[in-house]
Amino acid sequence: TDLMEQPPRPTMFDFHGVCMTKYFTSNWDDVQNFKARPDDILIATYPKAGTTWVSCILDLLYFGQTCPNRQASIPIHERVLLLTFFIPSGKDFADQLPTTPRLIKTHLPVQFVPKSFWEQNCRIVYVARNAKDNAVSYYHFERMNYVFGPWYDHVKGWWEKKQTYSKLHYMFYEDLIKDSGRELDRLCSFLGLSPSAEEKEKVLTGSTFDNMKQNKMTNYSTVQLMDQTVSPFMRKGKVGDWKNHFTVAQNEEFEEDYTQKMKHTTLQFRSEF
Ligand code: A3P
Numbered sequence: 001t002d003l004m005e006q007p008p009r010p011t012m013f014d015f016h017g018v019c020m021t022k023y024f025t026s027n028w029d030d031v032q033n034f035k036a037r038p039d040d041i042l043i044a045t046y047p048k049a050g051t052t053w054v055s056c057i058l059d060l061l062y063f064g065q066t067c068p069n070r071q072a073s074i075p076i077h078e079r080v081l082l083l084t085f086f087i088p089s090g091k092d093f094a095d096q097l098p099t100t101p102r103l104i105k106t107h108l109p110v111q112f113v114p115k116s117f118w119e120q121n122c123r124i125v126y127v128a129r130n131a132k133d134n135a136v137s138y139y140h141f142e143r144m145n146y147v148f149g150p151w152y153d154h155v156k157g158w159w160e161k162k163q164t165y166s167k168l169h170y171m172f173y174e175d176l177i178k179d180s181g182r183e184l185d186r187l188c189s190f191l192g193l194s195p196s197a198e199e200k201e202k203v204l205t206g207s208t209f210d211n212m213k214q215n216k217m218t219n220y221s222t223v224q225l226m227d228q229t230v231s232p233f234m235r236k237g238k239v240g241d242w243k244n245h246f247t248v249a250q251n252e253e254f255e256e257d258y259t260q261k262m263k264h265t266t267l268q269f270r271s272e273f
Pocket of ligand 1: 046207212237238
C-alpha cells in the first residue's frame with residue numbers, strides 16, 4: 001500500500017487521565033450507553049497481548065460446530081467486534097452480531113468499560129502479556145503509539161477488578177504459549193462449557209500461530225489500513241522476543257522502573273521460560 005494513502009496518525013490527548021485518540025473517543029456516549037446482554041462475553045486486553053488469539057479460540061468454541069462457514073468466510077474482527085471502534089450507534093453495533101453469545105472485544109482500561117457489562121454480570125476474559133514482549137509487539141504494530149494509557153495501569157486495574165468481580169477470568173499470554181490445552185480447559189470451565197475431546201482438538205488446531213497466520217480470516221490481510229509489508233500482524237507469537245530488541249542497559253533500566261511500578265501488586269508475569 002502506498003504510504004500516502006494511509007490516513008494521518010491521529011493526535012493523542014489526555015482523556016480522563018488516559019492517553020487516547022479520537023478514533024476511540026468520538027462515539028463515547030454510545031460506548032458508555034452500550035447495552036450489554038447477560039450472555040455477552042467481553043474479551044479485554046491491552047493491545048497486542050493476544051486479543052486475536054483468544055478471540056479465535058472463543059469463536060471456535062462457540063461457533064466451530066454450529067457455523068463452520070463463519071470461520072471460513074468472515075474475518076475475525078467482524079466475528080468479534082471492537083467495542084469502541086465500530087459503534088456508529090449502539091443499535092447498529094448490536095445488529096452486526098446476530099449470534100449468541102455476542103463476542104465483543106475491548107482495549108479499554110477497566111474504569112472505562114460501559115457499566116451495563118457489570119450490571120448484567122457478563123463473563124469477561126482478560127488476557128495479559130508480559131510488559132517487554134507486549135511493548136515489542138506494540139512497537140511493531142503501532143511504532144510506539146501508546147494509546148489506552150500505560151500497560152501498568154491496564155494490567156493492574158483489571159487484576160484489582162478480579163478481586164471483587166467473580167465473572168472475570170484473567171489469562172496470561174505466556175500460559176497460553178506454555179500449555180494451550182490446559183488454558184483451554186480452564187477457559188471452558190469458566191464459561192461453563194464442556195466440549196468433547198474432538199471439539200477441543202479442533203479449537204486448538206484452528207488457533208495455532210501457524211494456522212492463524214496462514215488463514216486470511218484471522219491474519220488481518222483483509223484490512224487495507226494495515227500495511228503488513230512493514231510488519232505482519234501475525235508477527236512472531238513468541239515469549240521472550242524482547243531479547244532481540246532490548247540492549248542489556250535498556251533491560252536494566254526497564255527492570256528498575258518495572259519494579260517500582262509493580263511494587264504494590266500481587267500480579268506476576270513471566271517474560272521468559
Ligand atoms: P507478536 O507481535 O509478538 O508476534 P493482538 O491480537 O492483541 O493484537 O496481539 C497480537 C500478538 O499476538 C502478536 O504478537 C501475534 O503474533 C500474537 N498472536 C496472535 N495469535 C497467536 C497465536 N495463535 N499464537 C501465538 N501468538 C499469537
